[in-house]
Amino acid sequence: MAYAVRFHQTGDPSVLRYEKVAVGDPGPGEVRVRHEAVGLNFADTYFRSGLYPSPLPAGMGVEAAGVVESVGAGVTHVAPGDRVTYTGSPLGAYSTERVLPAAHLIRLPDAIGCETAAAMTMRGLTAAYLLRRIARMRNLRAGDTILLHAAAGGVGLIVAQWAKLLGLTVIGTVSTEEKAELARAHGVDHVVFYRRENLPERVRELTDGAGVPVVYDSVGQDTYAASLASLAKRGVLVCFGTASGPVPPIDAVQLALAGSVFVTRPALADYIADSAERDELSAELFGHVASGRISIRTDQRYRLEDAVQAHRDLESGRTTGSSVFVL
Structure with missing residues (x-):
């Protein structure tokens, strides 16, 4: 049985619910992924609080890493057994497994584990566009x-x-x-x-x-x-x-x-919408991390069922580095 964190109304962390969910087979252009680690990001609190609108009830989270279990028709850039990471909509990353569009997936190099990927994909790609794209505005x-x-x-x-x-x-x-x-x-x-x-x-x-x-x-x-x-x-x-x-x-x-x-006021989604640009930024990021030039610090690890406490810690300012849910 699969599990996911969902919210049926917006509000403080107490609105989050850890629930059993049914996960179907992937359709055309989709994949089914079994998560090994899930990223906890401040942007998650914006959806939960209602600052970013979302149809309710809704899943939670936009970043995770894991293993492809099955693929739908037309999916060619990943295959069952591939280790992958992703960041982006639709919501639902706070889950043990899920079906999502294959276009979001980035294959992981052997040197980077799923926990590290979940701690760095959204943050690292954000750093990448801030320094490798927006920095050009001021040369x-x-x-x-x-x-x-x-x-x-x-x-x-x-x-x-x-x-x-x-x-x-x-x-x-x-x-x-x-x-x-x-x-x-x-x-x-x-x-x-x-x-x-x-x-x-x-x-x-x-x-x-x-x-x-x-x-x-x-x-x-x-x-x-x-x-x-x-x-x-x-x-x-x-x-x-x-x-x-x-x-x-x-x-x-x-x-x-x-x-x-x-x-x-930039948004990561606009800097990784083009797959070629996303691949270029992620390749540079992964290269720095794999070589040790950039280290990824994960200071907080939670169980998925402890999402309420994780959000409280995040919003209180008590966290440092990255935070992940380990499955």
């Missing part, structure tokens, strides 16, 4: 300095390591001494405790008054103003998450007064 080069919020989080630790491979200097924000130590160990050059320090002032001190060309902000509402004030002229604020709530409405005049800066 980041070796020697430049970036500001990275939530530097001790799952995405933050990958971005910090990748940024160092590109020769960038990283200013990272954290909330605790423990997280500061973790961030430094993964490549962050300068740590700022954003809850007790004046972030724009510290950034200006560290950049000889210039500010940074790019801010990567996954926090949202609580850090938006400080992020904007930390930018150099014609800098780019990349709002790629809303852990503290949505960013406020953007005032075009405010952007001019801040130095003709830019604000973008």
Whole structure:
């Protein structure tokens, strides 16, 4: 019997239910996958809370890794027995097994296990497009300095390591001494405790008054103003998450007064929708991880039936690195 975490109404973590589910055979263009590990991402809380709308009842989660059990008609790029990972809709990754579109699947190299894949696919591909696609908006080069919020989080630790491979200097924000130590160990050059320090002032001190060309902000509402004030002229604020709530409405005049800066709100789905681009980004990511140039830190492991507690831990800010459900 298969099991899945589902929610029948939106709300706090208590709305999550661990239920028996029926899993059918894959249809044309589909596969049936048996999961070995499932990723826990902050984006999951947006669906559960209703910030991101979804028809109810609904499954939960968009990232997992496992083994292909069967394939439907027309599926040629994966076969039964292949180890695969994926991130993306439809919801339903919080499950022991499921049927989903084959187009989402990425075959895993031998050097990367399913637990590591579940901890890194969404976060790693996010880091990939942030540094290998969006960074081109400001033409980041070796020697430049970036500001990275939530530097001790799952995405933050990958971005910090990748940024160092590109020769960038990283200013990272954290909330605790423990997280500061973790961030430094993964490549962050300068740590700022954003809850007790004046972030724009510290950034200006560290950049000889210039500010940074790019801010990567996954926090949202609580850090938006400080992020904007930390930018150099014609800098780019990349709002790629809303852990503290949505960013406020953007005032075009405010952007001019801040130095003709830019604000973008990207989504991973738009950077991996093209299979060729997704394969290019994932190949670079997997290469860095397999070689040890980027390490994936999994600090929290849960059983699938403990999804309620997992969401509480995530939203409380108690987690570091990546979190996974191990099946």
